[in-house]
Amino acid sequence: MSSGSDNIPMTPHGLRKLKEELKHLQSVERGKISKEIEVARAHGDLRENAEYHAAKEKQSHIEGRILDLNDWIARAEVIDPSKLGGDKVVFGATVVLMDTETEKSVTYRLVGELEADLKKRWIAVTSPVARAIVGKRVGDVATVQSPGGVRELEVQEIRFEEPQDDAPPSEG
Template sequence: MSKVSYYTAEGLKKLRDELKQLKDIERPRASNAIAEARDKGDLSENAEYDAAKEAQGMLEMKISKLEEVLANARVIDESQLDVSKILVLSKVKIKNQTNGMVMDYTLVADGEANLAAGKISVNSPIGKGLLGKTVGDVAEIQVPNGVLKFEILEVSR
């Protein structure tokens, strides 16, 4: 049984676009590579054929996994979310109490996480530790190298 995952409309569109790309462009390309390799003769000693079949298998597995994610994906209705506490899609400004560094993050679903863009997964240790907190709270988050303390400075959408 797969777990439901929540996405923004933009994140869900990216997943659908990726699936369409894999099905409409990559799948025919893999089939053509197999056909070309098959035309080259004896299949028992044809490394190119074996590689093309393996690549096709990996592609089909990726398509299957994406279809499963999409089947269990739900779009988050931002208008229904409480803006007073940290939830999925909250934009937070936090201050590391150890070094005084202030950081801005948006909490997103696993598939949309991108640390370089300031998007962290709600399932990451920091994301989990921030969920449900409000402005002024101090989140004590257990990470592999100890405990981090973050003061919540701002919460917005």
């Protein structure tokens, strides 16, 4: 992720997840790691104390993650898919695509890079598939270069909905 002042597009759901993680790290993990460091420090000589060094390293990771989360939250540009509409594929859309060769359909949701999750079929708006379909309408065919060669994907449906939980987009 590039640092700086660029805005980071994300859905309200994505922002909520970042805030939940931040709150957990600040209210739970910070306290836990401080106690681990105290306990390890009580074991004596810090130079040869592996527990202490592991705990300090973990603390450093937690603090780094907290800084990243604060930065991302500050730069979040929230785009609510449920308030969008229209007949073109844009950020936040849930899109049903059919591979013209295999005639198999797949549903993707276009999200920000920080939210992308292949298990849920949430793809980053910067991914090759997303870049190929942005701006397309139902019936349009997008050409995507994939590891297995060129694929043609036909846009079958475009929906705008805000995910309520971590379920994959509903199959239309």
